[in-house]
Amino acid sequence: MNARRLRVARVMLWSVFAAILFVRVVSGRDQGSGWTGIALAGLSYPLLAAIIAGRRSLRTRIWLVAGLAVTAVLPFAVVSDDWDWVPWALAAGVLCAFPPRVGWPLFAVILLAVGAYAVHLGDNAPMYVPDVVAATVDREVVTADDALIVFSLVTLVEMVRCLGIAQQEAARLAQLRERTRVDGELRDVIGRRLQAILFRLRRASAEDREEASRDVAAASESARSTLAEVRALADSYRSNPGAGGSPPIESPRVARIAMVAVALIQCGLVMNNLYPSPPGGLFPLGSDRLAVAWTLIAALAVLFAVKPTRIVLAAQTALILVPLLFLNADGWSRVLPLLIGTVLVRVRPPWSWAAVAVLIGGHYWMLAAAADSVLHGVTGLVGDVILAVWVYSLSRLADLVAVLRRSRQEIAASAVLIERTRIARDLHDVLGFRLSAVALKGELAVRLLDRDPARAADEVGALIEVVGDGILELQDVTGDRTRLRLAAEAVAARDLLEVAGIRVDLTLQAGPLADDSDTVGALILREAVTNVLRHSVARRCEISVVDEEGSVWIRVLNDGVVEHTDSARSGNGLENLARRVEGRLTAAANYADGTFELRAQLSSGHMAMID
Secondary structure (H helix, E strand, O other), X not given: OHHHHHHXXXXXXXXXXXXXXXXXXXXXXXXXXXXXXXXXXXXXXXXXXXXXXXXXOHHHHHHHHHHHHHHHHHHHHHHOOOOOOOOHHHHHHHHHHOOHHHHHHHHHHHHXXXXXXXXXXXXXXXXXXXXXXXXHHHHHHHHHHHHHHHHHHHHHHHHHHHHHHHHHHHHHHHHHHHHHHHHHHHHHHHHHHHHHHHHHHHHHOOOOHHHHHHHHHHHHHHHHHHHHHHHHHHHHHHHOOOXXXXXXXXXXXXXXXXXXXXXXXXXXXXXXXXXXXOOOOOOOOOHHHHHHHHHHHHHHHHHHHOOOOHHHHHHHHHHHHHHHHOOOHHHHHHHHHHHHHHHHHHOOOOHHHHHHHHHHHHHHHHHHHHOOOHHHHHHXXXXXXXXXXXXXXXXXXXXXXXXXXXHHHHHHHHHHHHHHHHHHHHHHHHHHHHHHHHHHHHHHHHHHHHHOHHHHHHHXXXXXXXXXXHHHHHHHHHOOOOOOOHHHHHHHHHHHHHHOOOEEEEEEEOOOOOHHHHHHHHXXXXXXHHHHHHHOOOOEEEEEEEEEOOEEEEEEEEOOOOHHHHHHHOOHHHHHHHHHOOOOEEEEEEOOOOEEEEEEEEEOOOOOOOO
């Protein structure tokens, strides 16, 4: 679907491009240019086509624009002024090849050069000053008009291409953002409770019967409440599609600006043609009608700038057609192609085709009546077609871009919904089952403690495995995140340990850290707290994060250490963290008083790479 839309957009662009080339050739012959001058001017068209056809490196674009500049002045060396100099290809090339901060100033310089050349021609010919001004404006308008038409279509085609490519990426990013957000929720709500349950069960396996009974009962009750929260979360993920409604989709800004700009250019050309000239001028018009024309032009400019509706279309039609009855038809009809294109867009077939046929036929009749040659009439007719097709193409491409933007939002929203549904299913099917097992087996273990302690111990051991597997599966639901904050992790660690029945003394006296340093510290603290819950029967834990002489020191000290857990304490987790801080991490147990201490040093500017 996207490939077909892109092909349609490109067909619109190249159709308008070919029509402009035809008009320039016919206009050159109509102005008396020789075939040599026309052929030399045509050398710029392949270079512009190369810029339009695809993305090029900056160096290639510079060389292509340089070639356009050479071909824009080359005919002067061969045929002098015997050709129709309208360097629209160069003007379009600088807009398409360079960023706005470079392209638009160069575009303005080109228009100034065109105006200076028109004045030069007027000085060398017996023309009145107003006629020189009119000829200057006319040449600048044609250059700007053709360049803006091509540039706007090229820009919109590129938008269509980029939006098509971005749809899949938008869905992936939306899914990743949702996964990250849900990951935080699950860690806060479910992860901490599972860790606390696991801690109580492990502690129960090392306690006497009375204390073990209390811990297993508490773990069983906690499993039931956690199960209720899991079900509530799963239901909320299914029922809530995620973020709020999408913002309204508008047509691209470049389309609106280009439409208004070309409409204003055409209106300016109309006033240039209608402005009263000295005796012998081309389009004499009284001051009263001129005032009316100015008013109508201002109204038209406003109508082309506002959102198109049926009322706006009716007003545009009246303001364009009615003045033909009392103003100079050849001059005023310059705005007729804008109406033709608007009718093609806003009126449904077959009525649109009938209306366009009447408008084009009537305009050709007016052009033929006023023209002094058949070529002049043909040129005017093709000019109508170019502007009408441009208005139609610009509007359709703008609509297409809006559709693609809406489609991208819908795809992203669908990806979020799919992700939430998957997480809800995994929570219910996996964790729901395990928590139910913990609750039931925990009650069974409590009853067995008095009658069959050995079997009760086996049940508690099995529960430890069930909860441990549940914690791992919870991580698989959303995947692990790498961007963490040390201060927030310290507070979360305190809350988790307190839920597990451990008294915590927390000291936070560190300033802000770089992102990577913050994450490394948070990972160290998370691993340390995990070890406290997994490898000890702690009653008390001290956590401190302090800034000393340009370094941040993390210290975790807990009691409840037993000798057989030491080997587990020196596993891969702490070894990986030691590598992240370049070995500035120590961890050791003191079996004399049953404590374990972890110390890590982070530089304030530490930028360790997170794997």
